[in-house]
Amino acid sequence: MGKDARVAALLLVPLLAAWAFSWGRLAAYPLHVPADGDYAAARAVVERSGFQSTQDAWAVLPPWSLRAWQAMGDLRLISGDGLARRPLHRYARLFVVVEPDAEPHLEPLVARLGPPVERVEAGRLGVWRWDLGGPRVAYDFTARVAEAAVRIVNAAGTLVECNQPARGGVSCAGRGGWQRVTRQWLLVTENGDEALWAHPPPPGQAVEIAYDGVTLGPSIVVRAGHTRDGADRATGEVRLRVLVDGVEVGVVRRVPRFDFVPEEMDTRALAGAPHRVVFRIETDRDANNHFAFDAYAVADGSTP
């Protein structure tokens, strides 16, 4: 091969590959974009299945998509972020609206739950359904935060009773607006999820969220972590202790990181009878410690 041929090959091979790849992708890409009508069709599929917002939930994958929210946001939806590791005891059935390009998010979900019991096409969307056998929640601490007694304590006892009404919960009189316990959507995951905002107070103090008369099952599930902002700016570890009748059954430790991770605490020995459950949140460095958690007591039954 002469020099011209070598140089031509060196220049043309990557260029030919780029042309082929480019034009192939340009031609195929429109097939990846759902039409507006596809979302209405997906909603119709979900509704035909007898979706009940009291016990079913739906999510969309990829989780950044919001067009499905526009079409179906009045039905009970959960964040598509981290769906593959999210505890699902709360739901009887999970519907996932699957958009093109969702494979990286879908594969771990299928690996965890197995194949869906139903897959229905809605234009370029898919509606996949898993029957989870739930709900299996003995007590939902997040949903029932209005029943909790919230206060700021230190070694000497109660400093502040947090009983000022705030949207989704309560705030603490005399403290900044960040010192509250409220159920809200928060950026604890990339696209947001519902959780309890529970910023730890200054060092030496703790915020306590107490629930009385809680009938426990075999475990308490806690998802906890920082918001993106907190993960970027906070410096102190947060400790979330779970106390049942004054006895610690578990502690969740979170250094500032953008990762809303679930943990399960064993309460089999306490199952069946009413208890006082307290979530106690504290840190040694409170600045910018934008922390949140989501918790419930699991009822008897298999874990999805």
Add this chain to the structure above:
Amino acid sequence: MTDAVAPPPPASAPGASAASPRVGEAGIALALFVGTALLVGLTSESVGFTRDEGYYFKAAEDYFGWFREWAAAWGRGDLGAPFSRAVIDRYWSYNHEHPVLMKALFGLSWGVLKEQWGLFSLHSTAFRFPAFLAAGLSVAFTYLLAREFLRRSTSVVAALLWLSMPHAFWHMHLACFDVPVCAAHTWLVLTYVRGRHSWRGALVVGIAFGLGAAIKHNVLIVPGVLLIHWVMAEGSRVRRDGAFLILPPVPLAFLSMAVLGPLVFLAHWPYLWPDIAARYGWYLGFHLNHEHYPILYFGELLTRPPFPHAFVYVMTAVTAPLALCVLMVLGTGMATYAGLRLTWRRYAGRPADEVTRVGLTSRHGDPTGWGALLLLGNAAFPFALWIPDTTPIFGGTKHWMNAMPFLCILAAWALEEALQRARSAWQRAAAVPWARAWGLAAALTVLPGFIMSARVHPYGLSSYNELVGFARGAANVGFQRTFWGHEPRAVLPAINARTRERGSIHFGDTNYDDWRMYVRDALLRKDMGFSNTVAGAAVASVQPQGEFKDQWMDVVNSWATTRPHAVVHVDGVPLLTVTFAP
């Protein structure tokens, strides 16, 4: 051993360009200028106002006030009044973190063409009009600079490659400085190539440098790049004569840039006149200590330096059309080899040689390595600004966009070199009519960018290329989907139709001055107010990504809804949600 090749065949001979009449070039350049300005102008009214445009609209109107005051003062014979500190400060103090050439042109366009002559129906289009012209100039100058080194059709391809870049095309619509400074940078290098040794040419170089600096600070480094180029490409001619060093003729352009450049810069900016040192110092200080603009990069929200060092290369590789990217790399490689070889041969006392079939030999007889080093240096330095760990986080591709015209010329050069080599190497390739092969190759390379631009318009800032899987692939990988608050324009009719009377809009990243312009252009109802918070608003238009996602969460929480009424999207990737208060 030598890698030098025989002179290229006539079809590619750079000498052919030297023989071409300049009037023909001017005609093509004019066609590119007018065609681009028209294309940009005709596609501009769907492009929403960006944050910076809001500030520049306001500044431009302020500055036009000074011209009006100037005319009035001189009309009554008071020649000094417009130049008093009080008057200057009244009109020129706003937005003094940027020089004012473009903003003054925006203001004059609005004040004269819209307010006095009524040529435009929208205020915003009148403000933007000079930007459309600058876009046309950027394409024409790319052609003319390429034409200094390459034949006509290759130069046209270079210009079209620049126009085809989706991010660049989108920026061409804005009353901002980013495309104008690309035009200015390209023009400055063009004037340097053409006139660096003559007094008249050098004067133009100095003026071009001053005007470029008057647009944006990006060009301040260009003289340094040209100096390095001169040292590498010509500096070896330094001779020793006894105790003295005899320098080769230093281009007059450097003297002109050193003297005329600052004078032009100073003359264009009235705000500096009352206290030049302090005010110019503040301007430099502002840019040396620039605030940070968060940007998503592989799912990580970058909020403070240092940038990942690969950032600029990765962002270019996923936003420029793929075939163009490949040709940029190939052209850069060719230029590096030809340029360093020239430097080495010059310093070794050997004559320059040609290593490519398609030369970059200039009209002035400079060898390929000379042009290669020049284009390479001007393409490289905007990228090099991201090497220091202290470079502020401002992630838009516009910040190194002034490299692109030079890279597009190198890309067009690489494309022709590839085809010429193939033609020489393989008989079958030689049998294909040259014009047909060249036309096909050019179309395969240029068209993807135009297709991508057409698909995402008016959201070109959200364009990603084939490599990452376009906008959807980029969202999956975790790249920034949009910024600058320009997204709501398409949904303004729906907002007008549904928002309650005298209700306020929470406009997310779209700023107060943009809101004013939407109202002024009757794109938003006049009775609608502007609300800084979701709580006080009747409608919220927020960007659900990056650092603005908190505002989307505010909407969800404040109004207890997970159902936006509209989602503005590119290929299904959400850029904006519009939600009405319950």
